[in-house]
Amino acid sequence: MELTWITCLGIFFSILGVAYAILVERYRRVWEKMSEWKIPPGYTPSVLVSVVIPARNEASGIGACLDSILQQQYPAHLFEVIVVDDDSSDETAAIALQFADSRISVLQPPGTPLPEGFVAYKKRALETGVSKAKGDLILTTDADCVLPPHWLGLMASCYERKGWHCITGPVAFHREGSLFERFQSLDLLGMMLITGAGMRMGLTHLANGAAFGFSKAAFEEVGGYSDISRLASGDDLLLLHKIMARYPGKTGFLKTTQAVRTEALGSLKAFFQQRVRWGSKSRSYSDRKITAVLALVFLLCWSVLLSLALLFWLPWYWLTIPVVLIVSKTWADYRMLRSAARFFKRMDLFNAFWPAQALHILYIAGVGLASNLVVRYKWKGRRVK
CATH class of the missing domain: 3.90.550.10 (Spore Coat Polysaccharide Biosynthesis Protein SpsA; Chain A)
Known part of the structure; x- marks a missing residue:
């Protein structure tokens, strides 16, 4: 019974990783074909x-x-x-x-x-x-x-x-100083690629x-x-x-x-509040395709975290699951962000790619959860929802 449970969970997590890589690679290819x-x-x-x-x-x-x-x-x-x-x-x-x-x-x-x-x-x-x-x-x-x-x-x-x-x-950050600011800048470039390619594919995630x-x-x-x-x-x-x-x-x-x-x-607090505000819109989406894509990204990030946590309790061969997830995500993100950074002439940001990967997983998992649980948040001195 334990083996069956582990196997099913591992297969599910692996499917998420492969599906994410295929989807992100498709976005990248569509973006590069856009004039x-x-x-x-x-x-x-x-x-x-x-x-x-x-x-x-x-x-x-x-x-x-x-x-x-x-x-x-x-x-x-x-x-x-x-x-x-x-x-x-x-x-x-x-x-x-x-x-x-x-x-x-x-x-x-x-x-x-x-x-x-x-x-x-x-x-x-x-x-x-x-x-x-x-x-x-x-x-x-x-x-x-x-x-x-x-x-x-x-x-x-x-x-x-x-x-x-x-x-x-497109919107981009400039005058970045800290590693955290460079992470935000690289992340935003990726969002611009997803926005443009998504609209071409009929998936309007962002604006x-x-x-x-x-x-x-x-x-x-x-x-x-x-x-x-x-x-x-x-x-x-x-x-x-x-x-x-x-x-x-x-x-x-x-x-x-x-x-x-x-x-x-x-600051991390201001960043978190901004992304919760952005994410709060997802509850009003009527297009199931967009909801499915957002759910895939959210579940992938939680799968990475959970698969790493389960290493403390599951057999050694479970290690292959977080490896598959991390490799799939890193490969897809690297190609996508490199394409975006090259187009916007910001290859200087790529020295933040590796730490950005860890931050990205944590913030998507946290913000995705908070966006659906937090009813009110503070924005420009006001408590809003």
């Missing part, structure tokens, strides 16, 4: 763009963010910037107001009383900005981000030439509001955030899912080396 989007030769912009920036207590970054937008290589008369100050307690709004540029406006969400248990503060800020936007194309970013000089042109040309109603683009765009018409057509306001997060991915359902084949990932830049988190 990089570049502004087409002779492209003349014609679409009016509204950049909406929800900001809460971002005094340290809002200035650099606005500078990077005003320096965009895009016709000045074809874009506006709307900063929505989400009840900041610092100088965020004051700094934004110091910019003497008619293209920048600073708004605040309406002061109407909020219902008990309200958590969708960021969505409320975004809706405020979108409602005042004059542009046909809405682009969102975060107040702690810096945009590459051709970002507006890349997003606008993609929108005009491809006819997409929703576009998500990032720091590099996000949608047509105002599509936003209004799907009702904005009206039925996804029960969660604090999801202003990007859950909206993308709604637009995908309404406009099949009219959404996509903009593959470009010109990633929106921000800084990695400095």
